[in-house]
Amino acid sequence: MRxxxxxxxxxxxxxxxxxxxxxxxxPAPSPSAAPPPAVDDNARNDLVARxxxxxxxxxxxxxxxxxxxxxxxxxxATIAADGTWRVxxxxxxxxxxxxxxxxxxxxxxxxxxxxxxxxxxxxxxxRVANPGKPVPAKYDPSVERxxxxxxxxxxxxxxxxxxxxxxxxxGVKGDCYSIDSISAALDAPVDVGIYCYAAxxxxxxxxxGFGVLKLVNQxxxxxxxxxxxxxxxxxxxxxxxxxxxxxxxxxxxxxxxxA
Numbered sequence: 001m002r003x004x005x006x007x008x009x010x011x012x013x014x015x016x017x018x019x020x021x022x023x024x025x026x027p028a029p030s031p032s033a034a035p036p037p038a039v040d041d042n043a044r045n046d047l048v049a050r051x052x053x054x055x056x057x058x059x060x061x062x063x064x065x066x067x068x069x070x071x072x073x074x075x076x077a078t079i080a081a082d083g084t085w086r087v088x089x090x091x092x093x094x095x096x097x098x099x100x101x102x103x104x105x106x107x108x109x110x111x112x113x114x115x116x117x118x119x120x121x122x123x124x125x126x127r128v129a130n131p132g133k134p135v136p137a138k139y140d141p142s143v144e145r146x147x148x149x150x151x152x153x154x155x156x157x158x159x160x161x162x163x164x165x166x167x168x169x170x171g172v173k174g175d176c177y178s179i180d181s182i183s184a185a186l187d188a189p190v191d192v193g194i195y196c197y198a199a200x201x202x203x204x205x206x207x208x209g210f211g212v213l214k215l216v217n218q219x220x221x222x223x224x225x226x227x228x229x230x231x232x233x234x235x236x237x238x239x240x241x242x243x244x245x246x247x248x249x250x251x252x253x254x255x256x257x258x259a
Contacts (some may be wrong), residue, residue, distance in 0.1 A: 043165040044157075047177045047195075051154035054201030058221030061202065065089075065143060067211035069096075075213065077147050077203075084225040085148050088114055092141035095241025102144040103227055106131055111139055111236045112228050123229030126236045139236040145191055146206045146213060153190040154179075160186065166194060172205030172214055174198040 058081040066072040076088040085104050092100045099114040101123075109129035115121050128135050134149065135141075153159045160183040168176045176196040181188035193208035206213040 043177060044163040046165065046175070047154050047163050048157065050175065050197045050201060051151045052201075054197060054203065055148070055151050055155065057201040058223075059202055059218055060221045061218040062216040063213050064216055065211050065213050075143055078221060078225055079147065080222050080225040082224045083148075086225045086228075087144040087147060089141045089143055092143070093139075093237035093239060095239075097241070098237060100141060100237060101228060102135060102141065103225065104131070104148065105225070105227065109133060109135060110227055110231070111135070113237075114228070124232045124234070125227045125229050126232060126234055128236050138238055138240075141239060142191070142210050143213065146195070146208070147203060150190050150195065154195075159189050161189065169194060169196060169205045169207055169212070169214075172196045174202075174204040176205070 058079055060076070060078045063075040063077065064072045065075045073090040073092075074088075075090065078086045078088075084106070086101055087103075088099065088101045090099050091097065093111075099116060099119070101110075101112040101114055103110045103112055103125065108127045108131050110125040111128045112125040113121060113123050115123050128139055132152075135144070153161065160181060162180045162182050164178045164180075166176050166178045168174065174196045176194050178194050179190060180192050191206075191208040191210075193206060195203070196205040198204050202215070202218060203213075204215045
């Protein structure tokens, strides 16, 4: 049976958690070159302050993630007071057929299977990254990057990002900031897009390249987050669909071989 989340299940889970440059002339850019994003110091300062609040905020929240492929999926983020966190992603693995959790603890970052009413398994976890490091792309459901990993970038004043305060996303409360990269030579340190935060630092909405995330419900978070299952020595679940098994070598059409 194909495992899936439902809003009621997620709500039940929540209910259980209480250059300065020089003066030398510079060559003019070519007409086709895009200008760098404008720098808004006030917006950057506001985002730094809001992100700092968010780093100290403990909460558990249900979100809806619309990736444009059909019915929005559930995401449950649990941010603990001690800095550990867990993000449950419906249909995050194996081409959208399997639920998963990404959990960050002092021992490392783990990918875990998720037990649901439709898939009553015994959860297990696989270590996929060192503490504080990103999940490898092959196993990365992406959405967990929008929470604590993004805050580490937003509080770093040396991060190569441009910040502009913008109007709130539709159906999202809080203050919203447009984030762009200012380095053409390096990968963006965070998913570029629009991030929205409540006054207390809770993430209320995001629009990035892989979808739109919106807050549905929120409760107080726990003191700590642990792994939902035992750590096992197995391969992590990939984001992409598994390849179909190949036919046995030498398999024929079924016709008898000539005598």
